[in-house]
Amino acid sequence: MSSVTSDSSVLAVQAPTTNPTVKAGVHSRPASPLAAAGTAPKPLFKTPAFEGPLDLLLHLIRANEVDIYDIPIAEITQQYLEYMELLEALDLAVAGEYVVMAATLIEIKSRMLLPPPPAPEGEEEGEDPRAALVARLLEYQQYQGAVETLRGWEELRRQIYFRGALENVDDYILPVPEGEATAEQLYQALHRLLAEAGVEDRPVTAVTPRRRLSLRMKMVEIARKIAAAHPNGLAFEALFELPCPRYGIVLAFLALLELVRLGRVRAEQRHPFETIRLVPVADEPAETEDGSA
């Protein structure tokens, strides 16, 4: 019970310390303004799931102990896709955001295979295809560090309790001041609420359950479509059943790329600007595992 902990002038001075040279993923924990001497924040519990694609990528970067500024894209992409498969195996809905990131990774990977474009005058070299992603990861990592600190402070703060709110004190319930809020405000509140609920001018939205997305399922679906359109071939545009969410488009495109890469589908375009047609590669009818028959 030192007098230090309750003196607010000291509390104010206990501002977070800065330490600019911390290693990736390791953040010094600044003291909470409420921190009593000797009370360390409790360790954080580890959640098994990830908070999105950036969280997953940072995890893979740390787990592989690779330099965030020199990410081995091929390797990390491979592990990322494996993790996505794992999510599906756990019967978790793989959110569209993971799929979008997969597309980004694959794009970066392919750009890194290409020779770099000629550098503009006066510049040493072209931009690293990974630069934008690295910037995002770094920014996100900053906030993760802040979250760790805040989590500790939350824990400390929860060790102290306050008096029930003013209105809980029976002795001191005074008549509420007249005109504190207007009936108009009340009316607005309900209107806002009903508008949010979609009953005002929009029809009540039908809720469709989020479907489980799987690259493999999409590949099967697309392979079937293309096979069915044989021998004319399927128009590229026909792959996408619009309107559909952005990740749906990305997923279909990824599935198509994968089918092309595996040599199961060929894309043909007779003339520039003409519709791209997709035809099955039926050289080896035996190769129909994975449901492409």
Add this chain to the structure above:
Amino acid sequence: MSGPAGKGIEAALECLLFVAGEPVPLAALARALALDEIATEAALRSLQIGLTERGSGLQLLRIAGGWQLATRPEHAEAVGRLLTRGSSKLSRAAMETLAIIAYRQPITAPEIEAVRGVSVGGVLKTLLERRLIAEAGRKAAVGRPTLYVTTPDFLHYFGLSDLSQLPSLEMDAPAPPPVPAEVIADGRPPTNADRN
């Protein structure tokens, strides 16, 4: 009585009485302190004397059903000046809940929750404590849920003379059907992550 342990118990008692905001039965205090009732009562009396001796603004009262911390009457004037400032406005959650009750009374908590899409237990407690709503019997339905109505204080708060002065709801669409909670959230089924 006032050794280190004794002081520690008194300090803990002070905390308990402070957070409770209502009379706390001796048994509940003893349970929270993991002490027997005799030791707890001794500590209460010691705390009571201590508060008086050091001229605290607070006093420890034994009233119906338990023990309660309260302000001393000589500071009523200052307290009155603070409270009349009307510092505590209704939260948005309270306002929305109140709006639903005002327009659809008598109404049960599950019915309010069907519109708001979140649980309203805490908000109802606040509104009851501020006497803006009151209980009005129970609905003849499964679980016999409590019905809520607005009070005269509600009218006073909003400067209305009676309920007929509430602005009429001009809906473009027919009266609000019970909306599934999923629609009120942003169209996605609620997940644990969203709920905290």
Add this chain to the structure above:
Amino acid sequence: MSGPAGKGIEAALECLLFVAGEPVPLAALARALALDEIATEAALRSLQIGLTERGSGLQLLRIAGGWQLATRPEHAEAVGRLLTRGSSKLSRAAMETLAIIAYRQPITAPEIEAVRGVSVGGVLKTLLERRLIAEAGRKAAVGRPTLYVTTPDFLHYFGLSDLSQLPSLEMDAPAPPPVPAEVIADGRPPTNADRN
């Protein structure tokens, strides 16, 4: 400072802080006591020290822009036994979203989503509901998206007296990644961590 008048002021302050149950700004306390702010602050500090010296279970904190009485952490266990209900902790999604808003406010949902890489609609609703964030107008951009800021309740939740107490954002390496302008422009003097 601790003459009869001084003690009387401290006792009155104790009453005010006890009754309010929320952070009370210095100005409101001064008004209720009919004192100037300098004398009121002196009395607050004196009360703060007095509580500690006599081993009270309560402490006086400067939090969320005001002054508030609170229990001392060493009694958390006993208080926890008395209070059956506890508020739920924030989910990780909520924490991340809150951190981004705290550092870059005012900020829109699309801007938050750009940082987190996932949609935040449901999380924002939760944070609004818990009054940790509030809407603050709309951004003059395509679609006029809503801007979000943190609230005094946010400060209170983490035990901060103001936003300057937020932990500084640390970069992991000396190379210059793009530091968002908002971080530097939030009124804090830029630190080394910001520059690197």
